[in-house]
Amino acid sequence: MSLSRQHEMHKRRFSRNLGLGIVLAAFVALVFGLTVVKVSNEDFAIPTAEEAS
Amino acid sequence: MSDASLNTTDTTIGEAGFGDYFALLKPRVMTLVVFTAFIGLMAAPGGVHPVVGFAAILFIAVGGGASGALNMWWDADIDAVMKRTAKRPIPAGKVTGDEAFAFGMALSGFSVVMLALATNFLAAGLLAFTIFFYVVIYTMWLKRWTPQNIVIGGAAGAFPPIIGWAAATGSVSVEAILMFALIFMWTPPHFWALALFTRTDYDQANVPMLTVTHGRRATRVHILAYTVLLAALAVGLGFTSVGGPVYLAVALYLNARFLKGAVDIWRRDEPAAEADKYLAERKFFKASLLYLFAHFGAIGIEAMLMPFGLGGW
Numbered sequence: 001m002s003l004s005r006q007h008e009m010h011k012r013r014f015s016r017n018l019g020l021g022i023v024l025a026a027f028v029a030l031v032f033g034l035t036v037v038k039v040s041n042e043d044f045a046i047p048t049a050e051e052a053s
Numbered sequence: 054m055s056d057a058s059l060n061t062t063d064t065t066i067g068e069a070g071f072g073d074y075f076a077l078l079k080p081r082v083m084t085l086v087v088f089t090a091f092i093g094l095m096a097a098p099g100g101v102h103p104v105v106g107f108a109a110i111l112f113i114a115v116g117g118g119a120s121g122a123l124n125m126w127w128d129a130d131i132d133a134v135m136k137r138t139a140k141r142p143i144p145a146g147k148v149t150g151d152e153a154f155a156f157g158m159a160l161s162g163f164s165v166v167m168l169a170l171a172t173n174f175l176a177a178g179l180l181a182f183t184i185f186f187y188v189v190i191y192t193m194w195l196k197r198w199t200p201q202n203i204v205i206g207g208a209a210g211a212f213p214p215i216i217g218w219a220a221a222t223g224s225v226s227v228e229a230i231l232m233f234a235l236i237f238m239w240t241p242p243h244f245w246a247l248a249l250f251t252r253t254d255y256d257q258a259n260v261p262m263l264t265v266t267h268g269r270r271a272t273r274v275h276i277l278a279y280t281v282l283l284a285a286l287a288v289g290l291g292f293t294s295v296g297g298p299v300y301l302a303v304a305l306y307l308n309a310r311f312l313k314g315a316v317d318i319w320r321r322d323e324p325a326a327e328a329d330k331y332l333a334e335r336k337f338f339k340a341s342l343l344y345l346f347a348h349f350g351a352i353g354i355e356a357m358l359m360p361f362g363l364g365g366w
Contacts (some may be wrong), residue, residue, distance in 0.1 A: 012069060015070040015071045016069065019071030019075075020071070030104075032103065034108055
C-alpha cells in the first residue's frame with residue numbers, strides 16, 4: 001500500500017493556513033481603517049512636546 | 054509502524070481544518086450576538102462611524118465566540134453524551150481540549166483589548182465580564198449545580214445589546230437595560246421548551262434541567278410564568294425612546310401569539326404531548342426564535358426610520 005502524496009491531512013492543513021492568512025489580512029485592513037477613522041476625527045490631536053514629557 | 058496506520062482517514066488530532074476552529078466559536082449562537090449587539094449599537098443615540106461600528110460588532114462577536122470555545126472545552130464530557138452536541142469538534146476528536154482552551158483564552162484577551170482600542174473601556178469591560186460570566190459563573194458553576202442554570206446563565210447571552218449601546222455612547226441607559234432584560238426573560242422559556250422535547254439528552258448528561266429536577270409539570274408552569282413576565286416587559290419596552298408604533302405593533306402581535314403558545318403548553322399533560330410528538334412544544338420553540346429576531350428587528354426599524362422623522366414616539 002503506497003502513501004498518497006496528497007493526504008486528506010494536507011487538505012485540512014491547507015484550509016487552516018489559508019483561513020488564517022485571510023483572517024490576518026482582514027485584521028490588518030481593519031486596523032488600518034480604524035486608524036484612518038481615529039486620526040481623521042475632529043477630537044484627535046497629536047500630543048505636543050510639553051504634554052508628552 | 055505499518056503503511057495502513059499512515060493511510061487512515063481518521064481525523065488526526067492537531068490537524069483540524071479551519072472549519073473545525075470556526076465551529077468552536079458556536080457560529081449559530083454568534084448570529085444572535087451579532088444581531089442584538091448591532092441593534093443595541095444602532096438604537097443608541099449619537100451614532101458611531103461605520104468602520105468603528107463594524108469593528109465593535111466584530112470584536113463583540115469574537116468575544117462571544119471565544120466564550121463558546123471555552124464552554125466547549127469545559128463541557129466536552131457533557132457534549133459527548135448528548136446527541137445534539139456529540140459532533141462538536143472536541144467530542145468528535147478533531148480538536149483537543151487543550152487547543153480549544155488556548156484558542157478561547159487567546160481570542161478572549163484579543164477581543165477585549167481590541168474593543169477597548171476601537172471604542173471605549175466600558176464596552177470592553179462589559180465584554181470581559183460577559184465572557185467571565187458565561188464561562189466561569191454559568192459553564193463551570195451553575196450549569197451542573199442548579200436547575201436555575203438557564204435563568205442565570207441567560208444573562209450572559211443578554212449582554213450584547215448593552216455592550217453595543219456602551220460602544221456607541223460610552224454609557225449604559227434604561228433602554229439598554231430593558232433590551233438586556235428582554236433577552237434575559239426570553240431565554241428560560243426558550244430553553245425549557247427545548248428541554249421538554251429533548252428529555253433523554255439532558256437526563257443522560259446529568260445536567261440538572263428543570264425537567265429533570267422538578268418534573269415536567271413544573272417546567273410547563275415555569276414556561277407560562279416567564280412568558281407572562283416577558284410579554285409585559287416586551288410591550289413596556291415599546292414606550293421607551295427605542296420603541297415606537299412599529300415596535301409596539303410587532304410586540305403586541307407576537308406576545309399575544311407567544312402567550313397563547315405558553316398557555317397551550319401549560320394546559321397539556323405528558324400523554325397528550327407524547328401523542329403528537331411534542332408538537333406544541335416544538336412550535337413554541339420555533340416561534341421563540343422568530344420572537345427575539347422580530348423584536349430586535351423592530352427596534353432596528355425604528356432606529357432606521359429616525360433620520361426621516363418617522364421612527365420612535
